[in-house]
Amino acid sequence: MTLTPAAALEPAALGSSAPAAGEAIEGRSPWQLAWVRLRHDKVAVGSSIVIGAIVLLALFAPLIAHLVGHGPNEQFRTTGLSPQGIPVGPGSTFLFGTDDLGRDVLVRVIYGARISLLVGVVASGLAVVVGVIVGLTAGYFGGPVDSVLSRFMDVVLSLPYLVFAIALVSLLGPSLTISVAVIAFFSWASVGRIVRGQVLSIKEREFVEAARSVGASHLRIMFVDILPNVLAPTIVYATMLIPLSIVFESTLSFLGIGVLPPTATWGNMLSESIAYYRVAWWFVAFPGLALLITTMAFNLLGDSLRDALDPGGNRRFIGSEVKP
Amino acid sequence: MQLTDVVKHFPIGSGGLMRRAREHLRAVDGVSLEIRRGETIGLVGETGCGKSTLARCITRLYDLTSGTVSFAGQDISRLSARELRPYRQRMQMVFQDPYGSLNPRRRVGSIIADPFAANGLAKAAERKSKVLELMQLVGLNPEHYNRFPADFSGGQRQRIGLARALALRPELVVCDEPVSALDVSIQAQIINLLADLQVKLGLTYIFIAHDLSVVRHVCDRIAVMYLGRIVEVAETEELFRRPRHPYTQALLSAIPTPDPDLVNGADRVVLRGDPPSPINPPSGCRFHPRCPRAQGRCELEDPALGQPDPDDHNHAVACHFPVEDGEALAPGRQEQQ
Numbered sequence: 136m137t138l139t140p141a142a143a144l145e146p147a148a149l150g151s152s153a154p155a156a157g158e159a160i161e162g163r164s165p166w167q168l169a170w171v172r173l174r175h176d177k178v179a180v181g182s183s184i185v186i187g188a189i190v191l192l193a194l195f196a197p198l199i200a201h202l203v204g205h206g207p208n209e210q211f212r213t214t215g216l217s218p219q220g221i222p223v224g225p226g227s228t229f230l231f232g233t234d235d236l237g238r239d240v241l242v243r244v245i246y247g248a249r250i251s252l253l254v255g256v257v258a259s260g261l262a263v264v265v266g267v268i269v270g271l272t273a274g275y276f277g278g279p280v281d282s283v284l285s286r287f288m289d290v291v292l293s294l295p296y297l298v299f300a301i302a303l304v305s306l307l308g309p310s311l312t313i314s315v316a317v318i319a320f321f322s323w324a325s326v327g328r329i330v331r332g333q334v335l336s337i338k339e340r341e342f343v344e345a346a347r348s349v350g351a352s353h354l355r356i357m358f359v360d361i362l363p364n365v366l367a368p369t370i371v372y373a374t375m376l377i378p379l380s381i382v383f384e385s386t387l388s389f390l391g392i393g394v395l396p397p398t399a400t401w402g403n404m405l406s407e408s409i410a411y412y413r414v415a416w417w418f419v420a421f422p423g424l425a426l427l428i429t430t431m432a433f434n435l436l437g438d439s440l441r442d443a444l445d446p447g448g449n450r451r452f453i454g455s456e457v458k459p
Numbered sequence: 460m461q462l463t464d465v466v467k468h469f470p471i472g473s474g475g476l477m478r479r480a481r482e483h484l485r486a487v488d489g490v491s492l493e494i495r496r497g498e499t500i501g502l503v504g505e506t507g508c509g510k511s512t513l514a515r516c517i518t519r520l521y522d523l524t525s526g527t528v529s530f531a532g533q534d535i536s537r538l539s540a541r542e543l544r545p546y547r548q549r550m551q552m553v554f555q556d557p558y559g560s561l562n563p564r565r566r567v568g569s570i571i572a573d574p575f576a577a578n579g580l581a582k583a584a585e586r587k588s589k590v591l592e593l594m595q596l597v598g599l600n601p602e603h604y605n606r607f608p609a610d611f612s613g614g615q616r617q618r619i620g621l622a623r624a625l626a627l628r629p630e631l632v633v634c635d636e637p638v639s640a641l642d643v644s645i646q647a648q649i650i651n652l653l654a655d656l657q658v659k660l661g662l663t664y665i666f667i668a669h670d671l672s673v674v675r676h677v678c679d680r681i682a683v684m685y686l687g688r689i690v691e692v693a694e695t696e697e698l699f700r701r702p703r704h705p706y707t708q709a710l711l712s713a714i715p716t717p718d719p720d721l722v723n724g725a726d727r728v729v730l731r732g733d734p735p736s737p738i739n740p741p742s743g744c745r746f747h748p749r750c751p752r753a754q755g756r757c758e759l760e761d762p763a764l765g766q767p768d769p770d771d772h773n774h775a776v777a778c779h780f781p782v783e784d785g786e787a788l789a790p791g792r793q794e795q796q
Contacts, residue, residue, distance in 0.1 A: 164607060165564055341560035345623065348518055350547040351577035352540075359576075363564035 169367075172443040179439030185432040193248040200246075205229075205239035207246040208397045212237050222415040232417035235407060240417060243399035244425050250400040251429065254315055254384040259376040261319035266326025267362070267369060273327070274334025275357050285331065291324040297386075304392040314393045318383045322376055329372055333365040367444035374437035378430035385426055401426045460494040460517075460631060460663070464526035465536075467509075467516050485737050486512040488687035489526070491764070496630070499657065499664040501674040501695070503710065504684035505734060510667045511555070513684070514633045517665065518552050519543055530631070548578065550631040551624035556640055557616035561608035567594075567619055568604040574626040593622040598652060614645035618652070625656065633665045638673060650677055671714050675699060680773065683707045686737055686745045689764055690777045697772035703781040705750050706730075744779065752780050 173179045192199065200206055214228060216237040225232045231241035273284035300317045307313055337343070338361060346360045381401075387393030388402025396403055401422040408418040468483035487509040494500050502510045515521045517528055519535060528536040535546050551574075554560035561570055571590045575581045581589060591601040597618040608616055617637060624632055634653070638646040654677065656662060668674045674681055675695055682692040683704065691704040702708045709730050730749045735741050741748050747757035756779055764777035 164566070165609075341554045341556050342562040344515075344520055345552070345554060345560050345620070346562075346573065346577065347520055348547065348552045349574040349577050349623065349627070350544045351573065355577055360562055360565075364562070 165367075169440075169443040173439060176439045176443065178435050179443070182432040182435040182439070185428065186436065189248055189429055189432070190252060192245050193252050196242075196245045196249055200242045203230075203239060203242055205242050207242050207399050208238065210237045211239070222411060222418055224415070225417050231421045232415065234404070234415075234418050235411055240404075240421050243404060244401070244421050246399040247401045247404060247422060248425065248429070250311070250394055250398065251381045251384060251426070254311070254318065255377040255381040255433075258315045258318035258322065258380040258384070259373055261315070262322035262376060262380075263326050263369060263373045265319070265323040266328075267330050267365075269323070270327035270330025271334055271357050271362065271365070274331040275338055275353070275361065277335075281331070284327070288324040288327050288331075291321065292328075294321070296321045296383075297390075300387060301390075301392055304387075309387075309392050309395050311394050314384055314387050317387070318380045321383075322380065326369065326372060326376070329368060330365050333368055334361055337361050337364045371437055371441045371444060374433060374440055378433040381426070381430055381433075460531070461529045462490055462492045462494075462517065462526070463529075465490045465513065465516050465523055465528060466525045467512050467521055468524045482738055485687050485740060487516060488737075488740070490684075490687075490689050492682060492689060492692070493767075494631070494663065494665060496663055497661060498679045499666055499677055501678035501681040502665060502667045502684060503669060503671060503674055503681060505669065505710075507734060507737070508684045509687040509737070510669075510684055511635050514552065514635045514665065514667055518550055518633055519546075520552070544578065548574070548627040549629050550633065551627065551629040553617070553620050553624050553632060553634045553637045555636040557613045557620060558608075558640075560620050561616055563608055565607075566604070567599075567606050567608065567611070570608070570619060571622045571626060573623060578627070580627075589626070590622075593626055596625065596656070597622045612645075613641050614648060617641060617645075617649055621649075621652070621656075625660070628660070629662070631663045631665065633667070635667045636669070637666075639668065639670060646673065653677065671710060683710065686734055686740055688745060688777065690746065691775065692764070692767060693774040694772040697774055701774075703774065703776040703783075704746075704778050705752050705782060706746050708782060744777075746778075752782075754780065 196207075205211070211229075211233065214223070214237075216233065217223060222233045222235055222237070223229055229239050229241065231239070231244065234240055234243065269284055269288070273281045273288075296317070299321075303317060304313060343356060343360055346356045351360070384393055385400065385402030385405065388400045389406040391403070391406065393402055394400045396407070404422040405419065405426075408415070408422070412419045465487055466485075466489055467487040468485050470483055490509075490513055492500075502513065504510055512521065516523055519528070519538070523536050526536065527534050530546055530550065533546075535543060538546070561567075568587065568590050569576075571593055572586050575586045575589065580586075587604075591604065594601045594604070599615060599618050599622065603610070608619065611619065617640075621637075637653070638649050641649060650673065653664065657664060664677075666674065666678055678695050680692065680694050681698045682689045683698075683706065684690065685706050691698070691702070691707045693701075698707065699711060702711050732749055735745070735748060741758075743759050744750070744753070744757040744762050747753040750757065760779065762777045762779050765775045767773040767775040
C-alpha cells in the first residue's frame with residue numbers, strides 16, 4: 136500500500152458500532168435480518184411446517200401409495216364400493232374413503248398435491264420472471280417504453296381469463312402445459328405492475344445516479360442496483376401468487392379444461408364429487424380441505440414474509456431505511 | 460474543463476405517449492465557466508438555483524439541452540453513453556445525501572468496487588485489495604469491508620461515497636453539497652479529508668454548497684448562481700472582500716456571525732420575496748424584481764457576465780450597475796418593505 140492512511144482523522148468514529156471483542160466484522164444483510172425476524176414469527180414457522188409437510192407428501196406420493204397398497208388410479212370395485220355402487224366411507228382400508236369409481240381418496244389427494252404444487256410453483260415462477268423483467272424495463276426506461284408496456288399489462292389484466300382459457304383449450308386441447316401457460320399468462324401482469332411501481336421510486340434514488348456516474352450499463356443498473364431493492368415485495372407477492380395459481384388450476388380442472396382425468400388433481404376430484412356430496416361427504420371434504428390448507432399456509436407465509444421483509448412494516452426493525 | 464452556454468431545461472407535464480410538454484423549467488440557462496486543473500471552484504446559490512443540475516450536466520448524468528461541456532479539450536456534451544465511458548472514469552461525483560447515495564442492499568466493499576465492476580477493470584482479488592486501499596485512504600477501517608451502509612454513520616457513509624468516487628483515480632471530482640447533510644463537527648473532518656486528498660492525488664474539485672463559510676474555507680474561486688445563471692465569479696478572498704453583484708452582497712451579509720453582539724445589522728441586506736419561478740423567469744436581468752439597485756434598464760436588458768479580468772482577481776460580474784468599492788446598498792429601505 137503506497138498511500139498513507141488518512142485513518143488518523145477519525146479514529147474514534149471507526150469503531151462506532153462497537154463490535155464485541157472477537158466478533159467478526161461482518162454486517163448482517165437485510166436478508167439475514169429478515170430471516171431472523173421470520174424465525175421468531177410463530178405463524179411463519181407454522182405455515183412453513185405445513186407447506187414442508189405437503190411438499191414431502193407430494194414428493195413421496197408413490198411411496199405412500201405403495202405403503203397403503205392402492206395406486207392413484209386403481210379401482211377397487213369390490214372393497215371400494217358398496218354393493219349398490221356407492222363410495223365407501225373412511226375406514227381402516229381406505230382412510231379417507233373412496234370415490235365414485237372405488238379409488239382411494241387419500242392416495243388421490245396426495246397425488247393431487249403434486250399437480251397443485253407443480254402448477255402453483257412453476258406458473259408463479261414464470262409469472263414472476265416475466266413480470267419482473269417487464270416491470271423493471273417499463274419502470275427503468277420510462278417514457279414511451281413504459282407507456283407501451285403498461286398499456287399491454289392493462290390489456291392482459293382486463294381480459295376475462297376463463298373465456299380466454301376455454302377458447303385456448305378448445306383450440307389446443309387441455310393439458311398440464313396449457314394450464315401452466317394460461318395461469319402464468321394471467322398472473323405476470325400484476326407482478327409487472329408492482330415491480331414497475333417500485334422501480335419508479337427507486338430509480339430516483341441517488342445511488343442509481345451514482346452507478347450511472349461510474350459508468351455502469353443500463354443492464355447492470357437494472358439488475359445489480361435496482362432489482363435487489365424490489366425483490367422483497369416481489370417475493371411476498373410471489374408467495375401470494377402460489378395459492379392463487381393453485382386455485383386457478385383447480386378451477387380449470389374443475390371445469391374440465393385443465394388437467395384431464397384420470398390424473399388426480401384437487402380440482403377434478405371436486406368436480407367429480409359434486410354428484411355424490413349427499414352420500415359421500417369425504418369425497419368432497421378431503422380434496423377441498425387439502426386445497427384450503429395449502430392456500431391458507433401459503434397466504435399466511437406471505438403475510439409473515441411481508442412483515443419480515445417490508446422495511447416500512449417496522450416491528451423491531453433494524454434495517455436500512457431508517458435514518459438515525 | 461470548459462463550459463460554454465450550458466443550458467438544461469426540464470419539460471413540465473410530459474410523460475404521456477402523445478402529450479408534448481409546453482412549458483420548460485429552465486434549471487440551467489446559459490452557464491459558461493472555465494475550470495482549471497488543480498483548483499477548487501465553488502458553486503454557491505440558494506436552493507433551486509440550478510447548482511446540482513449544473514453538476515449533473517458537467518458529469519453528463521443529464522443530457523444538455525444546448526451548449527457544450529468540454530473536458531481536457533474534448534467536447535463531451537454529445538457523446539453517447541459508450542463513448543463517454545473513458546471520460547466517466549476521469550471525472551466522478553460525490554453526492555449530497557449519504558443515505559440515498561449508497562445502495563442499502565449491497566455491502567460496502569461491493570459498493571466501492573462498483574467502478575471497477577462496471578467498467579470490467581481488475582480481477583476479483585486485485586479489486587478487493589484496491590478497495591481495501593481506498594477504504595484506508597478515506598479513513599475507513601478496511602475490516603468493515605463486509606458491512607452494509609446501514610451500519611455506518613453519516614460521515615462514514617460520505618467517506619464510502621468518496622472512496623467510490625476516487626476508485627478510478629479521477630482528475631475531476633464534482634462534490635454536490637458533500638457536507639450539508641452532516642453535523643458541523645463531521646463536516647470539518649470531511650472537508651479536511653477532501654483537502655488532504657486534493658494534495659495527495661492532485662484533484663480538481665467543483666464544490667457545490669450553500670454554506671458560504673464552508674466554501675470560503677475550501678475554494679480557490681467561487682461562482683455565484685442565481686436562477687440558472689452565474690451572476691458573479693471571482694477568486695474567493697476577492698469575492699468576500701469586494702462583492703460586486705447585489706445578490707452576492709445579500710448572500711454574504713446572510714452569513715451568521717458567531718458573536719451575537721456583533722450582529723452585522725447595519726450591513727445586512729435582506730432581499731424581498733422569493734426567487735421567481737424558473738419556468739417563467741423575469742425579463743432582462745433575472746434578479747431585477749428583488750434587486751435594491753434595479754433601474755429601468757434592468758427590466759429590459761439581460762446583463763452579460765463579462766470575461767474574468769486576470770488583473771483583477773479574475774473577477775467577472777453580470778450586472779448593469781455593479782456595486783463599486785465602499786458603496787453601501789441602502790439596506791434600511793429594503794428591510795422595511
